[in-house]
Amino acid sequence: MLTITSDAVELDTITSTQSLSDGQTMVTPDRTFELGFFTPSGSTSRNRYLGIWYKKISHGTVVWVANRDTPLTDTSGGGVLKLTDRGILVLVNSTNTIFWSSSNSSSSNNNAVNPVAQLLDSGNLVVKGANDAANDENLLWQSFDYPFDTLLPGMKFGKNLVTGIDRHIWSWKSSDDPSKGDYSFGLDLHGFPQFFLLKGLVERYRVGPWNGLRFSGGVGLKPNSIFTYHFVFDQQEVYYEYELVNSSVLSRRVFNQNGIVQRLIWNYKTQDWTVYGNNPSDDCDFYGRCQAYGSCNIGNFPVCRCLDKFVPRYPKDWDAADWSGGCVRRTPLNCHNGSSNGFLKYSGVKLPDTRYSWFNRSMSLKECEVVCLNNCTCMAYANIEVTAGGSGCLLWFDDLIDIRDLSEKGQDIYIRMASSELGLIRLSQDRDYASENERTYLELPLFDFETIANATNNFLIDNKLGEGGFGPVYKGVLGEGQEIAVKRLSKISRQGLDEFKNEVLCISKLQHRNLVKLLGCCIQDDERMLIYEYLPNKSMDYFIFDKKHSMLLDWPKRYNIINGIARGLNYLHQDSRLRIIHRDLKAGNILLDNNMNPKISDFGMARSFGGDEMEANTNRVVGTHGYMSPEYVMNGFFSVKSDVYSFGVLVLEIVSGSKNRGFSHPDHNLNLIGHAWKLYKEGKLLELFDASILHSFDLTEAYRSIHIGLLCVQESPEDRPNMSSVVLMLGSESALPQPKEPGFYNGRRFPRVDSSSSKPESCSVNQLTVTILAPR
Template identity: 55%
Template sequence: MNDNENPELVMWKGSTKFYRTGPWNGVTFSASSIKLNPIFNSSFVSNEDELYYTYILVDKAVFSRTLVNQTLSLRQRFVWSKATQSWELYTSVPRDQCDTYNLCGAYGICSISKSPVCHCLKGFKPKSEVYVERSQGCVRTKPLNYSRRDGFVKFNDLKLPDSTSSWVSKSMNLNECEEKCLDNSSCMAYTNSDIRGEGSGCAMSFGDLIDIRYFQDSGQDLYIRMSASELENDHIQNIDLELPLFELATIVSATNNFSINKKLGQGGFGPVYKGTLVAGQEIAVKRLSKISEQGLKELKNEVILFSKLQHRNLVKLLGCCIQGEEKLLIYEFMPNKSLDSFIFDQERCKILDWSKRFHIICGTARGVMYLHQDSRLRIIHRDLKASNVLLDQDMNRKISDFGLARAFGGDETEGNTNRVVGTYGYMAPEYASDGQFSVKSDIFSFGILLLEIISGKKNRGFYHSDNKLNLIGHAWKLWNEGMPSQLIDSCIQGSFNLAEVIRCIHIDLLCVQQHPKDRPSMPSVILMLGSETVLPQPKQPGYLADMNSTRLDSSSSMPESSSTNTITISELEGR
């Protein structure tokens, strides 16, 4: 049956699958290396007169059929199984949300690893106040000159865009392609036109660029037109780093060229790899995603802040590498990864008895106190959470990830922003709703972290079937009923001092008070943790309602590690 398994699929060459990534008259393609199709062999024809592909069944005795719905938004291919004497699903499209045509609008890019999947290309911002899927897309942050004063920024690993029109030449090289595009004020982007990915030919796109998708390590390069002022702002080398600079070759060798086998996880703005230097020192390397404008801001922020911070309860930043398009941060390696990988795992949670958990609580508190009052700058972290508390080989705790932190000088202790950043489930009410942040918003986040360490439950997504409360509301209910011990993680039953745990629950409830003025400072928290002084009675805490029904989904971004609490808000306008 000659039906099309996927309209984007164009051809196979060896073990490589090629996709149409632009308009048919644009003849632009990208390649993705995956296993050969065991059912079909495909061929592709492209010349000045015609453009088409065909496929034939490998085994002509095989029967297949395709099921489509009325809107063609869902297509399923079934293959007849002789063994089971039934139709078995072979493939279904769209395979994911990013398969939806033009989901993210003009100059929006779809990345299936992020939530929401749509965001703006570097150098662009949301056209609407709050950028959500199926929005109006993105607009430039700096207007074009529409002349040779403009330049181009290279974007990697993309499914190439569709546009109103395009032009292709097989004889031009990439430099000639750039010159020709620059001479035409309507040309918005150019790339190689060779579908085999050999780097020859020229394909130019005119008008707004739509239907762009990110394919990590398997997409195509695209050069997008930018204003000169935007290009001038794309440099990080001018920062007074106060940090060692690593050669790119050193990091490439240490990570085996960023091997997938060395990957530790996917951070909010790029992957993290394990590496080993020549001297044997193990390192963790955060590699900034090449398509993330917000990630560049966070890298700058982290470099500037981390170069001025040094504390035993903070992860040590060893240096950075800024070379060409590569922007890397190099940290000490933490072999036991993050706290969330223990407390939320049914088996690994048993490794952390109460004494270890209390040790982690106290160390994290001392790290936060250093940030708030003892460092060279007053730092508000703004993203305290279980996945940002890392553990070394001795289970010592260290706070990481300062990309969202804010520094203050003098006696300044609070600020206001119309760009809310942080993680749902950990954000203080006044910050999530009004953009007001302070040392007390960090205290609220610490209280959530403390609650999760005690209970072994994630605050975000927790829902008690009996009382329909979230984790904070459930804890408050048990406290008022005189049964706070029911909150304690079953993994540590029998290994704790009950009075000490109850005191920590009491401190936790003080940290998550609705109003910032009712929350203790971090020095007070440390004093309460280490003494038996009488504690004030907590008032009703913030976020008693089920947050699942009120969370601001339109502003959260990509997951970070094993915890579902790690959906970090990267941008929220219009507060």
């Protein structure tokens, strides 16, 4: 409780002809706040201060003090607050000596007409001209411009760039002494603006730059039912402000004498303040905990680690939990040659200290990269705002300090690295893709050979998952326990090298739940390896073509697989960065995760398109018999509709549990497509279903799936639906068009090329990938 001497006199306002003596108070119209003289509870002195406190609550919580560093002492006599005819508030003692005044406000130098001082419902003490009493824009002075240790709703926290008013807060020196303590909290305008909490001159906590949604390090700042907030940054002002959603709620931000900013709300039931947020909130919030290029994660032990591709500057100290030396790049930068540098993306982080930064709020991220790359002193870049896909450019020109892991609430930053650390792969593309002189640089995590060798137990035969034209595939486990699949390029396979290049080109930027995830690659000496996420349930053909294993795929699982493949293929054709045609979609290239969700894999044969490009011709026909469309096999013509044909074959295989190529039936010589077409025309589709799903299938879904499959394998590409239509058809009950005759339904073998071909047809059995060179 405060010690308040009261003469039970409450004023609404004071004018230049009135005064407020010790014992008198000003009260807001809604009686929330009160202004007067007080002595802090527990104080052994009888110092008197002019302050504002909550009147509604019994604690008398102080939110502002005028003369915090110049108290009225026992010998100075009773205090009086006066308002001069120039609109200046002054605090005088019994001898009329001024102890405090508001004359340091630039606006108070103006002559005022009949000035009035009033305490508003917001807790803001304002001085206005009498004619401006209803106009908040023409203030001569306000206490909100000179915060104490408390931020109230509607108070601007920051700097006015025109008047120079700098609104920052200081802690109390102690619980009974409101003079300035050791801690201050305010805005720093060096580089991109950010708020700092200091102990003396030492940084203790940094909120991080504003990103359009929140402060980069302000994990507790998010939409809520208590308050709204915004950040203003223009040519006149830079400030943060919050407002209460419900005006009946009492809430404040207070900076206590221990250097903690607390968000408090008044609990009417307990009649006390409840804390609902602290800053700093944990050990990783303390400024520079892990120093340069170190990242703090409160969920780890120890909390500090070096960023990927960085190592401790002093390893022995680091191992002893002394992180003061920070981290350095594993491979030093060489900036004399611009091509020897690039940028590695780090996601989900609190952006580092921006005091040594440069920014441009209108530049794109790509323009930002170019500017940074061309300046050897630029260490990193990022978007300023994360809203609407990101905008603005922020560059760093010193070591990156005060980084922490924030998972999904963090941001992306691109840090300058030596190219050898980036996995920046220089790939010369085949003529089938672009001009021979074109070079493509891709950002992809790079694994060293030793890491992959250890993960696979030196490529132990027991860890081998399979082998294809690319080379063997091994299961591995990284040091942190992550399971991986490693495709190791056969050193004698020219086809494998082409596939390696193509797979990197096509899939390095793709992200979809129904596509296998490429984690990185290994390019060391003559080794070429692709590292993928490991999927424990192998490929789909392991299940659907085996009588025993097929029992594990009931109809709901199969229908989910059909839908998942359709969504993944639609992403490749329509929603990915580049339009991708897979060209080798087959059961063996559909991998299954723990929950039997499908993921399309093996992009070695894929082709990417840009712009409005939809189709192409090739002299090098690649794919797998039974899945390739007629126009592709016969003429080398491929498009998104080629993949649609392959998808249709997959649907029929999933439903029937039979392979298209090699299918046999005692009554005819048709392949699976022909068999399905025959049953469809005869109205006997029930005979097509795999016996193992008859107990679990939904007849409508199953019939609809076959119907869609037959639409996808129609002979003419123009008749086939695109994958976006397929996704819609699978998810609705609308009527379907009648399918026309499918391609390759009558069991004929693929035509062999004539003698004018440069090479003979290459064929194989058991669904192996083949290459057919069409006549030139």
